[in-house]
């Protein structure tokens with residue numbers, strides 16, 4: 357096999373590896389963002405719940421104060437009941453006490469409601485804090501994993517670069533320039549195997565004469581449709597094993 361062709365195939369494999377490493381690196385911020393978002397959401401909910409718990413506590417204190425004031429008022433009214441002279445006055449006073457008792461019930465109800473609401477919010481807060489703790493743990497683990505993944509990706513990329521550097525001295529400038537120009541227009545895959553008479557780059561059937569020439573592998577040939585440099589996998593295996 358043409359040595360340049362086999363070098364180009366190897367170069368492409370290394371470039372594909374680099375591309376894959378780069379793609380993995382691009383996914384890192386996304387992975388972190390998902391975990392960070394969960395933690396931020398939980399922290400936000402925690403703050404909201406803490407704020408509404410203190411509002412409810414303030415409301416409850418104020419209702420309890422109202423209730424105290426009202427209870428002493430009712431107490432005084434009961435004491436005065438003994439001082440009224442006429443039956444009519446007595447009935448009117450009883451009616452007022454009844455009204456005052458109703459108001460007292462309403463205030464007590466308010467205090468109870470506040471207690472219930474506080475319990476409910478506290479339960480939710482406990483759940484959110486438990487979740488937050490778990491998510492913080494997940495985030496820390498994710499950060500550590502990503503740090504080691506990032507180090508591994510850098511290490512692997514350096515290795516691939518070194519492998520590329522080993523290829524370069526044997527690669528002729530003309531072949532490399534052709535590869536680089538094609539890479540600019542075709543992006544990733546510049547060199548395609550021919551399998552069953554079909555270019556694996558564009559999946560089109562290529563002329564039998566060209567297929568035969570690709571098998572001989574003594575020069576750089578391109579697909580007439582997608583312009584990728586073509587190679588025969590069997591010839592490449594032979595070239596790499598010899």
Ligand SMILES: [Zn+2]
Pocket residue numbers: 548555556557558559560579580581582583584
């Ligand atoms: Zn093609």
